[in-house]
Amino acid sequence: MKPEFAIHTEHLGRIYKVRGNRREKRQLKERVALRDVNLQVPRGEFFGLLGPNGAGKTSLIKILVTLLAPTTGRALVAGHDVAKYPQSVRPLINMVSGGESSGYGLLTVRENLWLFAQFYGMDYRTTRTRIDELLEIVGLKDRANTKTSDLSTGLRQKMNIVRGFLTDPHVIFLDEPTLGLDVGASRDVRQFIRNWAAAKPERTVLLTTHYMAEADELCDRVAIINAGKVLDCDSPANLKRRLQREAIFHLEVSPLNGVVHGFEHLPGVRKFVHTPGDGKSELELILESDDAIGGVINTLTTHRARILNLQKREPTLEDVFVDLVGMSLAEAEKNG
């Protein structure tokens, strides 16, 4: 019987012990990377983990791919406990991380791919056919015999992607796979992943990202994670629908000095994000209703701020994040 869930975690927690600073060198400090994470990812789902730097995304993936032991709770992948039976999990999974520099520079693309397929016990014929197929799809066919050290970042990451998918895993873990890629290469990679997942209904993908649009575009469901906690988990559409009753406005105004602090006290203002920019300030406002915008405009005009642009727009995942965490992803990263 096949397990219903590809990924299942119960009260999963991870604490790192880190060395203190110079003065307290000998003391070990505890840093909580994950706390009480409960996730169920059914087979065949495209699941996203969305969170700022340091949220715990990589830690969670490392636990799921058997590279890190949980401190508390447990995790099952393809029905097997990752800590107790890593050998049962390993043949069924693979992982690709952004900015990966794995492989050997002196070997060609084809040789490197062959090498990593061997560690999964793949025979020569299957390996060769799959390498050809996948290289063709990602547009790396003409580079098959190029030395890996001669590849650009984008091409290299495409090779890494092929490495991960080569073993036809039941569950694939993608840790920010488009990190550092330009727009075109990112699009290719996303396209490839989406098609791969769609080709067979039982294929499961877990993708971490801090690009909201990427999660929105690709994922069936998204978990929003911050400071080691899963704050919410649902389909992008449902997450956004929760903000449907709220009104979301985007404002561009002449530079604001100090006014910003008053906003949270205005009636009807739920959350706001202020991004000071070049010669102007941008404001994202989540309001309880359209009416509240009147108060905002009043405050702005009394402070002699000129309104350059005002737009009401549909909620995005970014707004969901702001609503849950209380700040934008960019701010969370700065604070993280």
Place this chain on the structure above:
Amino acid sequence: MDRGWRLFLRTIVARAYPRVVGQQRQRTWIFFETFLPFVAVSAYVFVYRALNAPADYIGFVVMGGAMTAFWLNIIWSMSAQMYWEKDNGNLALYIMAPNSLMAILLGMAIGGMFATSLRAAVILILGTWVFQVPFVVSSPAQLFAVFLLTMTALYGMGMLFASLFLLFGRDVWQMNTMLQEPVYFLSGFYFPVKSFGFAVALAASIVPMTLGMDAMRQLTFSSGPSIGFLRVRVEIAVLAVLSIVFITAAKYWLDRMERLAIQEGTLTDRRR
């Protein structure tokens, strides 16, 4: 997909591949790994000639020069290899895959052994031809056994170093520089180790090179048996024991490293 011993063999072959094939692609090896050692050998040869040493001593030097290639491979390549693999993220992929880490380590060793044999052979042939070394092989079977066991014990030691390196990191790095010259000296790369006296020679025997070369000298030179440290059969037995000890220890530390890596979350991390 293969499992069990077939996967084990596949892994060994795959991991040996970059050593055997990849390393030859860097053409500089011809200069650095054969020409330079050959120059060092020549220096010793001229010294011995100036001193009117017996002709066999020239042969000892040529053989020692060829064998240094293996020792250099152990301390500069084998022992640091796993550490580099951790840095570029390969180690995480090795642990995550269904293969065994021990097979990776064995593949590394076997690959290194092949690549280095090529270099050693060049030095040996070049030296024998240029300096007209009078080899007299008394027992090819024993010679083969000694060479094989020396390699097994030596690369077993390399595997142990690789595991320890990974565990203790850069602190152990200093040890490399420390080990290079003293081992040249103590292992008797360029002269019979018997001249040290029993106690020192015995202590030096912990490095498989010492007894390996001593036995090979006894088996390939007419004056060999007279300068031997122990009887060849005894040396073969000791080398066999060393092989088992080193490989078992390597396996022990490798397992320990893997467990620790997963517990602490440090060893697979590129940032630390």
